[in-house]
Amino acid sequence: MTEFARPNSGGSAVDRDTLVARFEDAGQGHVFAFLGDLSESESESLLRQAQAIDLEQVAALAALAAETRPALAEIAPPGDELLRRQGADADGTGADERREWARERGVAMIESGRVAVMVAAGGQGTRLGTREPKAMFPIGPRTGRSLLAWHAAKVVHWSRRIGQPIPFIVMLSDATAAATRTFLEDYQYFGLGRENVHTPVQGSLPPLDDDGRLLMASRHAIALSPNGHGGTFSALADGGLADALSDEGITTISYVQIDNPLIHPLDPVFLGAHDLAQSRLSSKSVAKRTPAEKVGVFARVAGKPSVVEYSELTDEQAGQVDDAGDLLFGQGSIAAHCIELGFASEMAERGLPVHRARKKVPHVGADGEPVNPEAPNATKFETFLFDAIPLAEQSLFFETLREEEFSPIKNATGSDSPSTAAADVQSLFRGWFERAGLAAPDGAIEIDPEDAPDERTFREHRGVVDSEAEQDA
Ligand code: UTP
Numbered sequence: 001m002t003e004f005a006r007p008n009s010g011g012s013a014v015d016r017d018t019l020v021a022r023f024e025d026a027g028q029g030h031v032f033a034f035l036g037d038l039s040e041s042e043s044e045s046l047l048r049q050a051q052a053i054d055l056e057q058v059a060a061l062a063a064l065a066a067e068t069r070p071a072l073a074e075i076a077p078p079g080d081e082l083l084r085r086q087g088a089d090a091d092g093t094g095a096d097e098r099r100e101w102a103r104e105r106g107v108a109m110i111e112s113g114r115v116a117v118m119v120a121a122g123g124q125g126t127r128l129g130t131r132e133p134k135a136m137f138p139i140g141p142r143t144g145r146s147l148l149a150w151h152a153a154k155v156v157h158w159s160r161r162i163g164q165p166i167p168f169i170v171m172l173s174d175a176t177a178a179a180t181r182t183f184l185e186d187y188q189y190f191g192l193g194r195e196n197v198h199t200p201v202q203g204s205l206p207p208l209d210d211d212g213r214l215l216m217a218s219r220h221a222i223a224l225s226p227n228g229h230g231g232t233f234s235a236l237a238d239g240g241l242a243d244a245l246s247d248e249g250i251t252t253i254s255y256v257q258i259d260n261p262l263i264h265p266l267d268p269v270f271l272g273a274h275d276l277a278q279s280r281l282s283s284k285s286v287a288k289r290t291p292a293e294k295v296g297v298f299a300r301v302a303g304k305p306s307v308v309e310y311s312e313l314t315d316e317q318a319g320q321v322d323d324a325g326d327l328l329f330g331q332g333s334i335a336a337h338c339i340e341l342g343f344a345s346e347m348a349e350r351g352l353p354v355h356r357a358r359k360k361v362p363h364v365g366a367d368g369e370p371v372n373p374e375a376p377n378a379t380k381f382e383t384f385l386f387d388a389i390p391l392a393e394q395s396l397f398f399e400t401l402r403e404e405e406f407s408p409i410k411n412a413t414g415s416d417s418p419s420t421a422a423a424d425v426q427s428l429f430r431g432w433f434e435r436a437g438l439a440a441p442d443g444a445i446e447i448d449p450e451d452a453p454d455e456r457t458f459r460e461h462r463g464v465v466d467s468e469a470e471q472d473a
Contacts, residue, residue: 019050026055027213034219034368042220049222053206053214061205062212065356065379072312073302077328078397081305082285082298083273085399099269105276106268111162114251117155117265118236120335121148121180121258122173122202122226126359127411128259128418133176136183137409137418139261141425141444147258147409148183151265152190154453158266165196166266167245169253171235173202173226191450200241202231205354205381207361215363215378223363229257229335230352230383237348242341253339255385260408261421262428263336264454270398274338281388282338282396283307285331286406291318295332296386298397304390305397307333331399333386334406343392350391352383403428404455431455436464 020032086095109115121135135148159166172180181199189197204224206214217223236242256263274282285298296307320328358376365371389395407424410416429447432455433440452458
């Protein structure tokens with residue numbers, strides 16, 4: 001796959017004629033087709049945007065779009081880097097003790113102020129199709145609290161518990177920045193303190209039509225899309241955020257995605273396991289529901305821990321099982337990670353491979369009229385955070401339970417939609433009551449994540465203590 005040094009590298013300022021000539025030479029002159037009809041501010045904005053487009057990169061993307069996909073190198077199941085979630089309590093494997101050990105280490109990391117939380121909220125949410133960014137999507141069953149507030153509340157909990165602020169980084173994109181920043185401001189940063197909330201904007205990459213030409217989002221704007229969750233690394237490094245965090249003593253980023261309400265932005269067991277393994281990039285996994293489930297799986301590629309996209313596994317590989325009957329490639333990625341800050345900076349410097357996907361991209365046609373394609377009409381380009389896994393000297397795959405930590409909101413209806421997420425939030429909370437031997441309230445249950453972001457805290461608050469390990473902790 002083609003490697004790109006750094007998305008969005010831009011260039012030095014040039015005058016209007018030179019800029020237009022450069023675009024014409026590159027076969028992208030149509031970008032300025034409406035220049036004569038634009039207002040002063042519109043043409044300024046278009047020229048500013050064009051100035052930031054790296055035409056060499058556009059040419060490389062066009063070449064990538066036309067490339068035949070290379071065959072994947074030899075793939076094998078993950079090795080020691082996969083930490084399976086062992087069975088129930090007291091199963092004699094020592095798993096509970098190891099979890100407890102990791103938990104203590106993770107709590108110590110949070111208490112010592114080493115950990116910042118990062119929520120990726122730069123996606124366009126095209127499948128969900130709401131006008132507002134996903135961050136603003138209501139998830140609280142009773143309160144209608146937004147996804148962003150939901151995650152923030154869990155961080156507020158921890159920050160109160162340790163008696164100090166925890167940096168909260170919300171990665172945004174050009175598609176989500178303005179609305180999400182206003183939303184944060186309106187809700188007074190959800191009690192986290194404005195100075196502790198960072199909103200870096202990730203880079204973007206232009207979608208291209210089948211002739212490798214830039215698309216126009218309007219007569220005065222070139223269509224751009226966020227550069228994928230791989231943009232996390234440069235979003236941290238650019239503008240000095242990583243340095244500032246490092247100066248504050250942050251070593252580790254706990255990374256989650258905005259559209260998964262079940263995920264723990266701060267999970268001491270995961271953080272502790274990451275630290276004990278001296279991992280530089282750790283990733284949570286859940287058991288696949290079926291061999292054919294469309295989710296990236298953990299594997300070794302050419303001997304290196306990696307994530308393999310579902311489309312790259314043959315049906316035979318997807319169905320292979322070990323002696324115990326478990327799928328060889330049965331651990332799916334849920335895009336939750338612990339990232340060492342120094343590693344993030346290295347990855348930002350290095351750049352990640354760019355992937356392509358055929359998509360429907362609404363745009364403005366040559367006649368200046370809007371086009372809403374019914375079939376894919378363009379190639380979009382993205383980088384993936386998990387492409388950094390094989391580049392880490394040490395990594396960890398950490399199995400967790402789907403019902404506890406994974407119910408993403410991707411689609412408007414059907415699977416992975418607001419209704420499945422709402423149902424999963426309810427069964428999670430019901431499970432907490434049931435296992436604690438308490439009667440669940442009638443109607444929709446909403447446990448304020450600020451009071452109890454996880455089952456353990458829920459039990460502690462209600463005085464339920466049931467295992468020796470918990471009593472000792
Ligand atoms: P997805 O790619 O699954 O969803 O991103 P999306 O972008 O929200 O929606 P679609 O694909 O357009 O329908 C998963 C998570 O990663 C974040 C998203 O905000 C979402 O939480 N993400 C994705 C980014 O922050 N930046 C990106 O460039 C892409």
